[in-house]
Amino acid sequence: MARISNYSTVTLWNTKIKQALKQNQLHKPLILFSQMKQLGIQPDNLTFPFVAKACGELRNLNNSEIIHTHVVKSPYRSDKYVQTSLLDMYVKCCSIDCAYKLFDEMSERDVASWNVMLSGFCQMGFWSRVVGLFSEMRLGGVEADSITIIGLVQLGCLVRDVRFVSSVHCLGMVVGVEVDVKIGNTLIASYAKCGDWDSAEKVFDGIGFDCLTVVSWNSLIAGCAYVGKSVESIGLYRMMLSHGYRPDGGTILNLLTLCDQDGALNCGKSIHSHGIKVGCNKDMSVLNTLISMYSKTGDVRSARNIFDAIKEKTRVSWNAIIGCYAERGDLDEAMALFRSMEASGHKPDLVTALYIISGSGKIGALETGRWIHSYVVLNKFHSNLVVSNALIGMYAKCGCMTLAREIFNTMHEKSIVSWTTIISGYALHGELKEALDHFELMLELGLTPNHVTFLSVLQACNHAGNLNKGWEYFYLMAIVYNLSPEIEHYSCMADLLGRRGKLKEAVEFVQNMRIRPDAGIWGALLSACKIHRNIEIGLYAAERLLAIEPQVGAPYVEMANIYASVGRWDGVSKMRTMMKNNQVTKYPGQSVVQVNGKTHTFTVEGRCHTADVLIYETLDGLNLQLQEKFDSAFIEEMVFLP
DNA sequence: GTAGGGTTAG
Numbered sequence: 001m002a003r004i005s006n007y008s009t010v011t012l013w014n015t016k017i018k019q020a021l022k023q024n025q026l027h028k029p030l031i032l033f034s035q036m037k038q039l040g041i042q043p044d045n046l047t048f049p050f051v052a053k054a055c056g057e058l059r060n061l062n063n064s065e066i067i068h069t070h071v072v073k074s075p076y077r078s079d080k081y082v083q084t085s086l087l088d089m090y091v092k093c094c095s096i097d098c099a100y101k102l103f104d105e106m107s108e109r110d111v112a113s114w115n116v117m118l119s120g121f122c123q124m125g126f127w128s129r130v131v132g133l134f135s136e137m138r139l140g141g142v143e144a145d146s147i148t149i150i151g152l153v154q155l156g157c158l159v160r161d162v163r164f165v166s167s168v169h170c171l172g173m174v175v176g177v178e179v180d181v182k183i184g185n186t187l188i189a190s191y192a193k194c195g196d197w198d199s200a201e202k203v204f205d206g207i208g209f210d211c212l213t214v215v216s217w218n219s220l221i222a223g224c225a226y227v228g229k230s231v232e233s234i235g236l237y238r239m240m241l242s243h244g245y246r247p248d249g250g251t252i253l254n255l256l257t258l259c260d261q262d263g264a265l266n267c268g269k270s271i272h273s274h275g276i277k278v279g280c281n282k283d284m285s286v287l288n289t290l291i292s293m294y295s296k297t298g299d300v301r302s303a304r305n306i307f308d309a310i311k312e313k314t315r316v317s318w319n320a321i322i323g324c325y326a327e328r329g330d331l332d333e334a335m336a337l338f339r340s341m342e343a344s345g346h347k348p349d350l351v352t353a354l355y356i357i358s359g360s361g362k363i364g365a366l367e368t369g370r371w372i373h374s375y376v377v378l379n380k381f382h383s384n385l386v387v388s389n390a391l392i393g394m395y396a397k398c399g400c401m402t403l404a405r406e407i408f409n410t411m412h413e414k415s416i417v418s419w420t421t422i423i424s425g426y427a428l429h430g431e432l433k434e435a436l437d438h439f440e441l442m443l444e445l446g447l448t449p450n451h452v453t454f455l456s457v458l459q460a461c462n463h464a465g466n467l468n469k470g471w472e473y474f475y476l477m478a479i480v481y482n483l484s485p486e487i488e489h490y491s492c493m494a495d496l497l498g499r500r501g502k503l504k505e506a507v508e509f510v511q512n513m514r515i516r517p518d519a520g521i522w523g524a525l526l527s528a529c530k531i532h533r534n535i536e537i538g539l540y541a542a543e544r545l546l547a548i549e550p551q552v553g554a555p556y557v558e559m560a561n562i563y564a565s566v567g568r569w570d571g572v573s574k575m576r577t578m579m580k581n582n583q584v585t586k587y588p589g590q591s592v593v594q595v596n597g598k599t600h601t602f603t604v605e606g607r608c609h610t611a612d613v614l615i616y617e618t619l620d621g622l623n624l625q626l627q628e629k630f631d632s633a634f635i636e637e638m639v640f641l642p
Numbered sequence: 643g644t645a646g647g648g649t650t651a652g
Contacts (some may be wrong), residue, residue, distance in 0.1 A: 049643055052643085053643085079643095080643080081643045082643080083643085084643040084644075085643045085644095086643095087643085087644090088643070088644065110643095111644085112643055112644050113643085113644085114644095115643095115644045115645080116643080116644055118644095119644070119645080125650095145644095146645090147644055147645055148644090150644095150645055151644085151645070154645085182645080186645085215646095249647090250646085250647085253647065284647085285646080285647045285648090286647090288647065288648070289647065289648080291648095292647095292648070315648090316647065316648055317648095319648055319649085320647095320648065323648075323649080350649075351648055351649050352649095353649095354648095354649045354650065355648095355649075357650085358649085358650075384650095385650080386649060386650045387649090387650075388650085389650040389651070390649080390650045390651095391650095392650090392651090393650070393651065415650090415651095416651080417650055417651045418650090418651085419651090420651040420652085421650075421651045422651095423651090424651060424652070425651095427652095450651095451652090452651055452652055453651080453652095455651090455652050456651075456652070459652080488652065492652095
């Protein structure tokens, strides 16, 4: 009798727990679990997976460990379903070591447990362990299923390796997993994100009209939006509607990613209102993406309004709003929200930490940076690839190359991003030799540099004033690596030429570019003209700059400075009049730095910081040293000239 | 019991 009563009671509790999970009330399962323990009701092989799921979703390691202990004490300790759910729980909490220990000790492992372990290594960025584990799995006679294939395709997509994606595609067919619509959908988005649009369309066409789902269309739109084809994405969306498909949250979400930069606010707003029309404004993922969209387009108020209006905020909602402030350099507000997130019972996770790390780097807040670093270590996120990369970048930006290097050297696995980050760190500090040594070492290890890596190398050359090395790598990129230079690479070279006083060559270089020059490149030339007091080329650059951005004050001021530096006061007043006539106002640029938890603001040419005259004395000293360093770099390069 | 949105380099 007692057993029957326990059975029906457990079922009742399980239903309650399941319902709470479904409604995204993630704290409830744990409360219910402890209540039933108090009442003496024994949880069963369904209770544990549900509660484990909640712990995983909450990224709460402490609770996860408690649940694990309960499982060990229960009769279900060797149940493979229960064990797999624990595995997933640890993976979600970033405790890859705990997960692997559990996995290693499992007596019976099926394809689901392998899949969880694979996704765990994938999430940590341990690519070679994913590949190793996969071959181990096949050697052990466990057949891959569609979820394995989907996971591997996503890995290929993550590392942007189209060859990897297509080999997994073939493998999927060889292994005998029928290429079902879910694999197809993943392949569409992955091929597109790796830049292989033809293959993406081929997979889409191959699915067959009867099997196509909304998700297939979503994947195609996502891929299209990812590579920045906004017009085509909207076209695909129209086509989807005309074929009678009803958009879901995912569709709106993918369209929203089209509006990820300043100036795209109107586009974002219209998609938002369209989302409301098709009834997706209650969808949590849409709401969270809306926060990000408004944040990225610069409308902080709207982002905050949406966040404040969400009743049941999720971890992702908190992350989105914290990211909003951190990305804009408002670290104080981001940290305040971080505390509120903790107070609300949501544990800040890896993504929260990433936002705080990058925000700290952005404004040079070393103290907050160090604090979040310790938080990351405490919560065992530190061995994650993305987190390590972010930490390296943060320390480099805060001026601590020693710490940046220490993290770099002790990393579990390094990606092209890790190498690029350390190179750009050295570039930032003007350490050309270190930057180039790391670049060469990276090549020796067989990694292929991409356009960002080359940009960092060029910036290192630029900051060190080494024109010869600059040309060397500019051509290496184009000829050996077949990467056509982008506007940033051209800008960097033009800047380098200009700073070295080769203004005529710089202008010719810009005129012969394969891309249309932008405001940045003319601005770089203009400031080079300021350094070398060249009115003729300065005026040429200023004219081009004003043709692109007529309402920006900087070119007038720069030109006025050039005139002033050679005593042409007529020119100075001409510029002032032009500014007045064109109703242009110039806001002085500012820089921000955090010291002892206090944020200090500095204005261009301003000497009004209240702290100390010492600051300005030090700055003057630094300027002198910089001048000397620049001169010696110039001499150094002269020695190498034929 | 696995798969999804949000994240790192300029």
